[in-house]
Amino acid sequence: MVLSALNIAQADAQEEQKKSQAKLDSLLEEVVVTARKREESLQDTPISVSAFTGESLEMRGITNISDIDDVTPNLTYQKNPQAGGSSSIATVYIRGVGQRDFLGTIDNGVGFYIDDVYVARTVGASVDLLEVDRIEVLRGPQGTLFGRNNVGGAIKIHSKKPADEFGGNIQASYGTDDLVNLRGTVNIPVNDRFLTKFSALYTKQDGYVDSPVLGDLGDDDTIAVRGSFLWDMTDDIEVRFSASYTTEEENGPPFLLADAGALVPGGFAGFHNNVVAPGTCAYPGGISSTNQACYNDQWVSDKNNGTYPTYSNIDTWNSTLAIEWKINEDLTLKSITAYRDLDSEFARDSDESPLKILHLFDNYQSDQVSQEIQLMGSSFDGKLDWITGFYYFDENGNNQNLLEFSIADFISGSKFGSESKALFAQGTYHVNDKLDITVGMRYTKEEKSYDPDQIVGPNLIGIPYPSGTACLLQDEGANLANGTPGLVVNLPPSICPVAIVPPGLQKKSTNEITPMVNVAYNFNDELMTYATYSEGFRSGGFVQRIFPPLPFVPSFGPEFVKSYELGFKFTNDQGNFSLNGAGFFMDYSDIQVRTQNPGFIGEFEANVGDAEIAGFELESKW
Numbered sequence: 001m002v003l004s005a006l007n008i009a010q011a012d013a014q015e016e017q018k019k020s021q022a023k024l025d026s027l028l029e030e031v032v033v034t035a036r037k038r039e040e041s042l043q044d045t046p047i048s049v050s051a052f053t054g055e056s057l058e059m060r061g062i063t064n065i066s067d068i069d070d071v072t073p074n075l076t077y078q079k080n081p082q083a084g085g086s087s088s089i090a091t092v093y094i095r096g097v098g099q100r101d102f103l104g105t106i107d108n109g110v111g112f113y114i115d116d117v118y119v120a121r122t123v124g125a126s127v128d129l130l131e132v133d134r135i136e137v138l139r140g141p142q143g144t145l146f147g148r149n150n151v152g153g154a155i156k157i158h159s160k161k162p163a164d165e166f167g168g169n170i171q172a173s174y175g176t177d178d179l180v181n182l183r184g185t186v187n188i189p190v191n192d193r194f195l196t197k198f199s200a201l202y203t204k205q206d207g208y209v210d211s212p213v214l215g216d217l218g219d220d221d222t223i224a225v226r227g228s229f230l231w232d233m234t235d236d237i238e239v240r241f242s243a244s245y246t247t248e249e250e251n252g253p254p255f256l257l258a259d260a261g262a263l264v265p266g267g268f269a270g271f272h273n274n275v276v277a278p279g280t281c282a283y284p285g286g287i288s289s290t291n292q293a294c295y296n297d298q299w300v301s302d303k304n305n306g307t308y309p310t311y312s313n314i315d316t317w318n319s320t321l322a323i324e325w326k327i328n329e330d331l332t333l334k335s336i337t338a339y340r341d342l343d344s345e346f347a348r349d350s351d352e353s354p355l356k357i358l359h360l361f362d363n364y365q366s367d368q369v370s371q372e373i374q375l376m377g378s379s380f381d382g383k384l385d386w387i388t389g390f391y392y393f394d395e396n397g398n399n400q401n402l403l404e405f406s407i408a409d410f411i412s413g414s415k416f417g418s419e420s421k422a423l424f425a426q427g428t429y430h431v432n433d434k435l436d437i438t439v440g441m442r443y444t445k446e447e448k449s450y451d452p453d454q455i456v457g458p459n460l461i462g463i464p465y466p467s468g469t470a471c472l473l474q475d476e477g478a479n480l481a482n483g484t485p486g487l488v489v490n491l492p493p494s495i496c497p498v499a500i501v502p503p504g505l506q507k508k509s510t511n512e513i514t515p516m517v518n519v520a521y522n523f524n525d526e527l528m529t530y531a532t533y534s535e536g537f538r539s540g541g542f543v544q545r546i547f548p549p550l551p552f553v554p555s556f557g558p559e560f561v562k563s564y565e566l567g568f569k570f571t572n573d574q575g576n577f578s579l580n581g582a583g584f585f586m587d588y589s590d591i592q593v594r595t596q597n598p599g600f601i602g603e604f605e606a607n608v609g610d611a612e613i614a615g616f617e618l619e620s621k622w
Contacts, residue, residue, distance in 0.1 A: 029053060029055075030042070030043070030575075031051040031052070031134060032134075033045055033049060033051045033136050034136070034156075034158075035047060035049045035136055035138050036426070036428075037387055038376060038385065038387065043578065044528070044569075046436070046518055046520035046528065046567070047138065047518070048138070050071075050072045051136045052068070052134060054131070054132040057132060057135065063128060064079075064128050065125075065128075065129060065157065066078065066090065073617035073618065075092075075093070075094055075139075076091075076098070077091075077092050078090070078091040078092075079091075079253075086250070086253065086312035086314060087220075088312065089122050089124075090112070090125040091122070092109075092110040092112070092122070092125075093110065094137070094140075095152060095153065095586065095613060097586075097588070098110050099122070102123050103399065104366060104397045105414060105542040105543070105605075106541050108122060108149055108538075109149065109151050109538055110152040110153050111150035111155070113154060113156040114320075115157070115322070117320055117338040118370060120340075120368050120395050123366075124248070127246070129157075130201045130226060131185055131226065132160065133158045133160040133161070135156065135157055136154075136156040138150075138153050139617070140152075140532070140534060140565060140584060141514070141563050141586075142534075142536060143442055143514030143515075143535050143536035144440035144515070145442075147424065148391075149538040149539060150536055151538045151560075159226070160197070161195075161197070161228070162230045165187065167186070168185050170182075170184040175205075177205050177206040177208050178204075178205065178206045179204070180205070185198070186198050186199075193233075194230070194231050195230040195231075196227070196228070197227070199227075200225045200226075201222065202222070202223055203221075203222045205220045206219050207250075207254060208254060209254040209303075209304055210302070210303045211310075213307045214307070214310045215251045216251065217251050217252045217253065217254045218252075219251050220250055221249040221250065223246070223247050224244065226243070227242065237323070237324070237326075239322070240322040240324075242318075242319065243318065244319075245315070245317050245318075247313075248312070249312070249313050251310060251311055252347075252349075253348070255304060255350075255352060256301075256302065256303075257304070259297065260295055260298075260299055262297065268295075268406065269295045269357065270283070273294055273295060273296070276406045277293045279293075280293070281293055281294035293355070295351065295406075299352065304349075305354060306354075307354045308349035308404075309347045311346065311347055313344065314342070315343045315344065319339050320337070321336075321337045322335065330377050332374075332375070333376075334373070334376070336372045337371050338368075338369070338370045338371075339369050341367045342366045343365050344362070344363075344364045346361075347360060347362070348360045356404060356405075356406055360403060360404075361402040365397055366416075367397070368393065368395040368396075369393075369394050370391070370393045372391045373390045373391075375388050382430070383430050384428070384429050385427065385428045386427035388424065388425040390421075390424075391420070391421070391422040391423075391424065392422075393419065394418070394419050394420075395416075395417060395419075396416075398413075398414070398415050399413060399416065400413040401413055401544070401545070403545070407459060408458070408459035408460065408461055408463070409456075409458050410457060412500070414451065414542075414544050416448070416450055417450075418447070419447045420445070420446045421444070421446075422442055422443060422444040424440070425441060426438065426441075433522070435519075435520070435522075436520045438518040439517055440517075441516070444510075444513075444537075445511050446510045448540065449508075451504070451505045452500075452501050452502075452553060454501050455499055463498050500548075501549065501552065502551065502552070506555070508540055510539040510558050512537050515533075516532070516533065516534040516535070517532070517533045517534075518530060518534075525573070526570055526572060526573060528569045529569075530566075530567050530568070530569075531567075532563070533562075533565075534563050535560070537559065537561070538592065539558050540555060540556050541555065541556060543606075546600060548601075554604060556592055557607050558590065559592045560588075560589045563584060563585070563587075564584065564586075565582055567581060567582030567583070568580070568581055568582075578620060579619075580620070581616065581619070583615070583616040584613075584614065584616070586613040586614070588610060588613055589610045590607040590610070591607065591608060591609055595608060
């Protein structure tokens with residue numbers, strides 16, 4: 001009996017050791033990427049890219065896309081709502097280039113892709129990782145093969161394909177603040193040619209910032225479901241279809257007031273203390289007054305003292321149809337058709353006090369359709385690998401944004417749209433076994449549209465507003481009379497107060513050519529070096545949040561990045577150590593920057609100047 005128990009214990013220990021080794025091996029396994037739209041080993045791809053398999057992400061405990069910046073050089077990925085009230089709004093920068101606002105009139109600086117489909121809006125872009133095959137982070141402008149506003153780089157999520165055997169898994173975990181995480185997947189092959197996979201995720205966690213009125217902030221309540229289908233129509237034609245739905249609800253992001261800004265000239269605190277409550281709250285005594293009618297650092301605490309509704313509800317639908325036809329050994333045609341729908345509503349008490357200093361509300365919807373055609377081939381007996389294609393993108397959205405200040409309420413709403421068309425081509429010529437030269441180019445034509453619904457509501461600054469009424473904002477509006485967000489219809493336009501900018505459809509077009517040249521040299525099987533010149537641009541847009549009124553709609557033009565990069569990739573002959581590095585210099589011109597103009601409440605997006613960004617990155621595994 002003792003011998004038998006010893007053998008069992010040894011067998012269990014050996015099994016656990018094998019499992020541990022398998023997990024460690026997942027961190028070092030060779031990753032196949034499509035950073036150049038064709039399958040290549042990560043270490044053979046001569047660009048600056050980090051890649052992680054789903055297994056290696058699980059090994060690291062990474063379950064949300066926002067956590068990958070912990071393991072990726074020169075990437076900042078924050079669940080930071082900035083001017084909004086949702087923790088699902090992503091703020092992403094690569095090599096110092098990105099975007100910090102979610103407005104539909106401003107584009108992202110870093111492209112976000114799910115299964116090769118561009119996701120235009122950062123609202124809802126902080127996603128949980130469900131059945132991920134791999135994540136790729138491409139650094140530097142991706143102006144040729146991806147193109148759409150990828151001046152900083154691109155983040156690509158690839159989902160796992162259905163398996164050819166019946167099976168599945170269920171995972172459950174419990175953690176702090178009553179965290180419950182459930183996820184499961186089942187593969188159901190119908191026959192040898194038709195495979196299906198269904199996945200689901202449920203996450204719920206209590207908040208960790210106490211708010212006596214609003215409830216605990218920083219909570220999470222997410223449900224995600226996904227179905228994917230793989231059909232080998234013939235030996236040469238593969239059809240993939242996927243559809244997913246995600247719903248996220250939260251009381252609000254976990255904000256705490258650190259500084260009321262009472263000493264900032266012309267700030268929100270100053271408006272309130274000197275105009276709304278000028279008695280004991282006026283400067284200089286109001287800065288330190290304990291009268292609760294004053295807005296100062298008395299509201300700085302370990303609790304959120306806000307009283308205005310603070311919450312976030314986001315629903316997203318995604319569907320993708322990909323068809324790949326291998327015409328022959330040297331020629332492949334691929335089509336990617338996609339649709340995405342975003343429906344969200346979020347609000348935030350931005351002053352985090354019982355006073356009305358700054359309250360925000362957004363009703364935000366958008367839908368997008370895209371179509372990409374790729375033709376890939378190999379010519380001259382494999383000496384030239386090439387790809388060419390066409391891309392089309394169309395988006396329409398509506399953002400009704402209510403801003404309530406101490407001295408005035410505003411609606412800063414907009415209907416926005418974007419249409420993009422592009423032709424691209426890239427080829428890699430294998431000069432010999434060691435030297436490769438790649439040249440690419442993309443022509444992009446974009447048109448942005450903007451139909452503003454921007455008005456002044458109830459105020460203390462002398463602008464007429466009909467008491468006890470609401471304003472019709474073309475199709476929908478918000479009831480500013482009592483400060484309650486809500487839709488109103490069938491009201492005569494004559495009761496509308498002052499418009500901040502003239503209503504009417506605005507349009508802005510951009511046409512750009514973005515080239516890329518790359519030279520790669522393989523010294524041996526272990527070491528490869530490369531040099532890259534690439535260009536990228538982000539199209540212009542319109543300014544949405546401004547006051548006082550202007551007789552025109554402010555806009556801004558495109559920004560541009562020219563990037564120079566030298567890099568290397570090394571893997572030892574045992575395959576258990578790799579070291580990748582790159583140095584880069586970027587000429588960043590006509591930068592789109594948020595500015596504060598004297599005499600205006602609100603911030604202008606404008607092309608304010610140029611910059612030079614230089615740096616390096618190292619990434620290793622051992």
